Amino acid sequence: MAGLSLSNVRKSFGQTAIIHGVDLHIADGEFVVFVGPSGCGKSTLLRMIAGLESVSNGTIAIGGRDVTHLDPSGRGVAMVFQSYALYPHMSVRDNIGFGLRMNGVPRAEVDRKVAAAATALHLTELLDRRPKQLSGGQRQRVAIGRAIVRQPDVFLFDEPLSNLDAELRVQMRLEIARLHAELAATMIYVTHDQVEAMTLADKIVVLRAGSVEQAGTPLSLYDDPENLFVAGFIGSPRMNFLRAECGTDGMIRLPDHRNVIVPLTLAAAPQPGQDLLLGVRPEHFAPDEAVSLNLTVDLVEHLGGASYAYIGSGTAHPLTIEMRDARKVGRGTVLETSFDPTRAFLFDARTGDRLR
Ligand SMILES: Nc1ncnc2c1ncn2[C@@H]1O[C@H](COP(=O)(O)OP(=O)(O)O)[C@@H](O)[C@H]1O
Ligand SMILES: [Mg+2]
Incomplete structure (x- = not known):
């Protein structure tokens, strides 16, 4: 040994x-x-x-x-x-x-x-x-x-x-x-x-x-x-990365999602204009969390217990959402979903560094 x-x-x-x-x-x-x-x-x-x-x-x-x-x-x-x-x-x-x-x-x-x-x-x-x-x-x-x-x-x-x-x-x-x-x-x-x-x-x-x-x-x-x-490497399906921006007010917003505010507690606010990515794992979407998104579904895979909804396939920032009991969700469904911002991660899109 x-x-x-x-x-x-x-x-x-x-x-x-x-x-x-x-x-x-x-x-x-x-x-x-x-x-x-x-x-x-x-x-x-x-x-x-x-x-x-x-x-x-x-x-x-x-x-x-x-x-x-x-x-x-x-x-x-x-x-x-x-x-x-x-x-x-x-x-x-x-x-x-x-x-x-x-x-x-x-x-x-x-x-x-x-x-x-x-x-x-x-x-x-x-x-x-x-x-x-x-x-x-x-x-x-x-x-x-x-x-x-x-x-x-x-x-x-x-x-x-x-x-x-x-x-x-x-x-x-x-x-x-x-x-x-x-x-x-x-x-x-x-x-x-x-x-x-x-x-x-x-x-x-x-x-x-x-x-x-x-x-x-x-x-x-x-x-x-x-x-x-x-x-992006650890976790399956892979973590989602949503484009994010920091306003002059120091708030993080998602420009691709009606500028919804993501309340994050950061030690230092990113620079306005800095390219950011917000990471949210597929399994961390749920019905009643703090940050809401409306997403039009491209495709759903029903595995029985879990289902995966795919959104924005082929775009630079595709999303995968894991759902339970989602038998009625199909192609074209507008999915109202949300995530808990304390489970999200913020990254500098250019360097890849985590911003805490
Ligand atoms: N004998 C060798 N001569 C030249 N380049 C090599 C040799 N062995 C591996 N490499 C190169 O080293 C890099 C790492 O290879 P490798 O350790 O086999 O990667 P992995 O196992 O992670 O797939 C690759 O770019 C590969 O082409
Ligand atoms: Mg090898």
């Missing part, structure tokens, strides 16, 4: 800087999720921790030991990839035990560890099968089993569920959460899926273009995003 520290970690490929100085502390036993859009540097950062990619600058310590220039095999980490990378001609048993056997671990011990991992992953019945006789979810469990038997201090997962269908992803997500609880190991998990991040993480690290935008517990990012990017 071990915690991790990244200090000013940078990476360039040739002249191109990809990771711009990441500082991060991960506690022993913590489940940390790196989340961000494709190409933001999640895999690169994970591969540097694994030792599969060199570090251009800064240091990485695992369990208090500087591993920045250490071989992957000496770091006490095990990595699980999106592509399962199983040996097709070997049984599940041999796939899981392969690394141990290569390291000269005695046969009896290999068998014992493989059996224990198979139990934890519900693979016992499948030990004699070949990978091609397994479903995608079962293959990914074998890949995880291969990591478990090595008893690493830190597990590294790079989008392990991306090749699975939606239902299986939910199931495997629960399995990974259970495994983390049972093994109490430090885990770092990379995904572009914010729902996976919200449900698995003790701590989420939101990355964008090689920099950490914000790190914190899932609910702290949801409740208190520091900027427009995190606000």
